[in-house]
Amino acid sequence: MxxxxxxxxxxxxxxxxxxxxxxxxxxxxxxxxxxxxxxxRYAGSLQRSILPNERIFQNVFSDAFVIFQPKDIISGDFYWIFQHHDEVYFAVGDCTGHGVPGAMVNIAGNALLRQIIRLEGLSDPAKIVELLDQELTSLFNEHLTEGTTRDGMDLVFCKFNLSQMKGSFCGAGRPMILIRNGQLVEFKKGLDSIGHTSKESKEYETIHFGLEKGDQFYLFSDGYTDQFGGENVKKFNRQRFRNLLSSITDFDLEKQKSELIFHYNNWKGKQEQVDDICVVGIRI
Known part of the structure; x- marks a missing residue:
């Protein structure tokens, strides 16, 4: 050839x-x-199996709902509840990022909270959050050869004694909303989050308050309020969220859940979901 x-x-x-x-x-x-x-998908199933069933909140409180909607298959948000003696501890956490990195911090925080209450014997929310901060920071940085990780979370953490009608709250980067007799009160988020920071020291504060029959509390990550949408493609924002909660306060919580989902989807429209979403509502 x-x-x-x-x-x-x-x-x-x-x-x-x-x-x-x-x-x-x-x-x-x-x-x-x-x-x-x-x-x-399997990791998502495992994560959901760790999260408490919505019925646990409904059995503990007069009424309750949970909205949990990951951006990806697995989530950096989590919700948590634990009964110990006469007190019920519950929280919503918003971990660094979403997807796999957020889920890893999520699972670690979920496990540490129960351990701190049961094994360490702590009951004050600020002390619990402080120890969680120490444990989580140590867990993700102990074996690094150099530098530090940026892993952490924002957390709203509560302890309620329903027999004594006493409540306490610690905000580590996340606020909490109370609606009582039609009036909305926002518990401030606190200055310090949990996990990595450049600050040499952190301060967590416990806020104590009485509970009244009919009180409604809302714990939430920032995924709902940060969603872009509407005619001008803006964030839903905190003020719009507060106004929405005030407008549905007379509904039972199952109806409130439906309304929150409807308004979120209507606002988002064809926009992409920007973050994990977690909202927990309870009624005393």
Whole structure:
């Protein structure tokens, strides 16, 4: 075969070889993506199995709802409840990021909270949050060879004694809303979050208050209020969220849940969900 004919054969063969290699590569990537998706779905199922059932809140309080809507398959947000003696502890956490990184911090914080109350014997919200901060910071930085991680969370943490009608709250970067007799009160979020910070020291404060029959409390991450949408594609924002809660305060909490979901979806429209969403509402 002369050189001219050989070159023509190579030119014909090379595209076929490239096409076959490309097709094999595509098949390999599709299989990897499928495996990853299956792993993520399983991780999401595991995460949801760790989170308490909404009925636990409904059994403890007069009425309650939970809205939990991850941006991805797994979430950096979490909600938590634990009864110990005559007191009920509950919280909503918003961990750094979403997806896998957020879920790792999520699971660690969830496990540490119960351990701190049961094994350490702490009951004051600020002391619990302070120790959680220490444990979480140590957990994610102890084995690093250099530097520090940026992992952490914002947390709203409560302790209620329903027999004595006493409540207490600690905000670590997240606020809490109370609606009492139609009046809305916001408990401030506190100055310091949990986890990594450049500050040398942190301060967490416990706020004590009495409970009254009919009080409604709302704990939430920032995913709902930070959602972009509406006619001008702006954030839903905290003020709009407060106004919405005030407008639905006379509904039972199942109806409130439906209204919050409806207004969120209506606001979001065709925009992408920007963050994990978690809202917990309870009525005394």
């Amino acid at each position: 002369d050189t001219l004919v050989l070159d023509e054969v190579v030119q014909i063969a090379e595209p076929n070889l490239v096409s076959a290699e490309f097709a094999n590569r595509i098949n390999y990537l599709e299989e990897q993506a499928k495996t990853l998706q299956e792993s993520m």
